[in-house]
Amino acid sequence: MSESNVVTIAGKEYEESTLDDQQMYLINQIRDLQAKAANLRFQLDQVQVAQDAFTTALIQSVEKNDDEDEVEKSAVN
Numbered sequence: 686m687s688e689s690n691v692v693t694i695a696g697k698e699y700e701e702s703t704l705d706d707q708q709m710y711l712i713n714q715i716r717d718l719q720a721k722a723a724n725l726r727f728q729l730d731q732v733q734v735a736q737d738a739f740t741t742a743l744i745q746s747v748e749k750n751d752d753e754d755e756v757e758k759s760a761v762n
Contacts, residue, residue: 689701692704692712
């Protein structure tokens with residue numbers, strides 16, 4: 686027995702086997718775009734975490750330099 690996929694369009698269910706080539710083309714475009722959007726969200730999460738790590742490293746570096754400058758100033762006085 687052949688099993689047909691069902692898609693929901695505007696709240697109504699359709700068996701893919703009843704759709705024409707253009708409708709299936711549009712469905713496949715939408716599916717591909719949904720996958721690309723999910724992948725872009727995944728990549729954005731990675732970029733945001735990396736940006737946070739670099740920002741934290743910069744802040745720590747600047748604070749370390751500030752602390753060293755204060756130690757040098759107090760040693761001179």
